[in-house]
Amino acid sequence: MSDRDLELYDAIQRGDKHALEELYEKYEKLLYSFAFKMTKNNELSEEVVQEVFIKIWTKKGIYQKKKGKFSSWILTVARNTAIDIMRKKKVQTYTLEERDSLYSEEPLTEELFEWKEDAERVREAMRKLNTNQLEVIHLFYFDAMSQQKISERLDIPLGTVKGRIRLALNHLKKHLTTIDEKGGSRDE
Amino acid sequence: MNNEKCNWLIDYFNGELSIKEKEEFEEHLKDCLECQQELAELNTLHEDLPFASEPVKPPEGMKDRVLGNVFANNETNSSNESETVEGKEEKEAERNVPFIHKNDSKRRVQKKQGSFYTIAAILFLSLVGNIYLLMEMNETADTPVEESENQTDQLIQSVALDATEVMDATGQASILENEEGRTLLVQADNLEEVSGEEAYQVWLLEDEQPYRAGTFVPSENGSGAVSFNLDSLEDVNWDTVAITLEPTPNSEVPQGDILLAAGL
Known part of the structure; x- marks a missing residue:
């Protein structure tokens, strides 16, 4: 499973849009659900997912194998992005x-x-x-x-x-x- | 061992420390084995806990919006981002530490751009509400600013326009100010040739409401420019400049896709 992630990530490094799309499809729901659990807001969750993929697409080499499993890495980035966005928007965590x-x-x-x-x-x-x-x-x-x-x-x-x-x-x-x-x- | 800084670990992990505190903590972290170990343990949580999230169905059309925006980001970032910023962010991601965007303005542009893919559709929907305003606008919209000889134009703001997937164009929008008021100057290159009555249209958007801000037809080499007197839109709190290709030079609402845009 994670081998496919690495293959896709390598292809993304070469600017392969289809690879990014496949990676997106694989992680969309997981990242969205996680972001929603944190932000409890649809718009912010979409923003989190978008930020994560912008990072992957534009920051070449942002992920390396030594950083551990790709799935854990992308979830880490998602959590940090969610924190970042919540702080910026001063989201009250919950009622x-x-x-x-x-x-x-x-x-x-x-x-x-x-x-x-x-x-x-x-x-x-x-x-x-x-x-x-x-x-x-x-x-x-x-x-x-x-x-x-x-x-x-x-x-x-x-x-x-x-x-x-x-x-x-x-x-x-x-x-x-x-x-x-x-x-x-x-x-x- | 029982350093006071050890108590900062939780807030460090949750991105609650100020930049200064964060630096101090990282300094402390170098020498504190206990904190290193605890942080490593906390970082292993990312392997498990996110999966406990209740499945939520992403909203309709999210994939198209997100991917559209991701790909639209391509050129801007690779050309505008300095090596150091990239290096820094990478380093931060490596530590699995929450990172804070230092470059707020850049982010905002990205966010704006975030909605561009849907803007064309939304603009269309808001037609009814805007038509009255737009008709009124139309009278003044295309009036170029008169150049008088002894006035000094001052550059207030200038921003590169970001291309969308539709056309591989480049552009720049600037706001100039002189005694006579403010002028928006938009230039674009690498534009596709127009056919028939087609023309490129500049729009200013306030919360996705469009206001006409100049029309132009590119030269043979694909370059075009237009200036627009902003005084007529004094009451409009616009935040985005966008260019579309319109079937005729007098579209009152955008009918073509957004080709270039930027938050301003």
Whole structure:
């Protein structure tokens, strides 16, 4: 799967528009959904996706193999772009009503196509977290809140925010490892 | 080890530090193994967490818009961007650190350009609302500025027009000011020949509302220029210049595709 990404990326370096189109088609929904999870806004999400592909198309050599898997790299760029755009537009990360809906696990009517397995794996691990752990991960990773804001939101001392995040992430990692060991079919 | 700066890690990862703080933290990071390790751990989250996003269907027509804008960006960036900016951004991406665009103005131009692909269609839709204004405009739109001998023109702003996929043209828009007011000067090269009544039309757009701003026919070598007295549009808060090829020199709304455009 990632070999194809590299092939496409190489072709894009040579100015191959079809390669960019193929890469776009592959990542459109994943990036859009991720950007939407962060910005909760259609227009901004489209802007994020556009910025990501403008970077790929215009900044030659922006991705190199040593930077790790292409899919992780492009998601990193997407997250940073979303943060950048949200800051610029001063987007309020979210309201309380939104937060309620954030944690209700609704059955998925649509899937992320080829990312289905990845999605199921992460979601299964997330389901094993308790509400507090889930909340701190959302505030930290998807809402990209500052330490100060997280401490206010959770009403905990500033100095303990980092520890809370680490703890939640350790739990997540642990669950992911368990799932990988149990599943075993996910060899790269 | 328990440096105060270690507590900046979260805000660093989330792009919350000021430029100065960011530099300080990166300095700290060089010597702090603990922070390096924690940052590396945080960066592995990108391999997993984004997949937890609930699938959302991208809006109608997004692919065409995005790809259109991406490809329209091609030339502007490769020619205008300095090596250093490119190098810097690359370096930042490498560290997996949120980056902040230093070049705000450039971004805004890109954003503007972002909607150009759809502008032609939108312009068409807004026909009814604008027709009254445009008819009124038409009287004055093409009046070139009279040159008087002892006035000094001052360049207020100048911007390169970005080509779209439709035509491989180049252009420049400038605003000049003298005692008599402001003038928009638009030049373009590498234009395709016109046939019949066709003419190139300059538009000023305010939130995608078009205002005529000069008509011209290119010379044999594909170059053309027009000047336009901006006083007649004093009340219009336009933000974009665009050129289209029109079937006749008196289109009141753009009928052709946008060939060149820039935010101004």
